[in-house]
């Protein structure tokens with residue numbers, strides 16, 4: 166029996182920070198409490214009063230392999246996740262080729278297992294080739310192990326395709342995770358439609374391009390009984406629709422990104438594509454609605470939409486740069502610093518939105534909690550000292566973030582997956 170003892174940490178216990186140790190045996194949590202002891206040959210880590218949480222869960226990341234390994238690989242993206250305290254991540258299917266057949270899905274899962282520093286759940290696309298024309302063979306993908314389905318990166322334009330897909334997915338109680346975007350209404354916009362777009366002379370993407378498609382897909386979810394999950398919700402009106410749908414008992418859930426909680430279009434300093442993503446940063450009113458929706462339970466969980474690109478690609482301004490920013494390595498610290506330190510929400514809430522909530526929404530076994538018998542997936546954060554966000558310290562190949570130079574609390578100290586140390590700050594100092 167191999168033992169690892171984490172000593173002198175702190176954990177949230179009934180809303181309060183309290184001293185805590187964790188004992189790990191053969192990769193599983195054997196005990197959580199105070200003054201724990203271990204065998205003489207156990208590996209012991211002194212956590213120096215740092216915060217212990219369940220390993221975080223990120224239900225929305227882009228790992229770019231195969232097809233775009235100049236931006237990220239499974240190895241670098243999963244190490245970035247470990248550096249952010251994430252121990253389970255769900256990887257989107259906008260790959261080349263995408264994993265839309267059982268053979269390709271198996272091959273992708275094998276790559277994820279071979280190179281992943283953390284646990285990776287692979288999304289299947291909803292449609293063949295992610296082309297939005299014809300649903301994948303849901304039964305075959307399910308048999309191959311697919312449990313999450315998304316064409317993320319693009320909205321499915323044809324309502325009948327969504328209807329067919331949801332009918333199939335409902336049979337297996339599988340979620341469709343939707344990048345809600347009506348391309349006609351989006352009208353080639355590269356930034357939120359509004360005064361900032363006007364001032365910068367850039368084509369705006371109206372909010373209704375998101376909200377209208379969510380409205381349509383809620384109706385289809387109601388008709389089919391499918392679990393409809395909205396990715397990266399960004400507008401006040403989208404959140405109002407989802408709130409209403411939930412009140413009607415429709416099976417709808419949604420996520421919000423850290424950047425939509427932290428920034429609005431008015432924060433974009435100039436034509437700097439480190440602020441360009443899809444959906445775009447919306448108005449201050451929308452940002453506040455995201456926060457309110459999270460606090461009142463309309464928004465279920467937080468997901469980063471980690472979307473790495475090369476520096477060269479992101480240095481071409483709003484018109485020519487690709488969408489997306491990295492998020493794995495900054496999410497916890499940014500949200501802790503802005504919202505927990507300032508008393509807007511609690512540490513318990515933040516940890517839950519990043520672990521227990523995605524576990525419940527997607528019925529993930531063996532992830533998102535810290536209890537005896539569970540796999541020892543554990544994150545450790547330093548919430549007492551400030552650090553500076555420096556992209557040259559990222560494990561991700563992508564350095565594309567608008568948060569460069571931010572001073573934050575909550576840097577990651579250690580991350581364990583199945584009791585194995587997969588990130589250790591001491592190695593990088």
Ligand SMILES: [Zn+2]
Pocket residue numbers: 317318319344396397443444
């Ligand atoms: Zn998306």
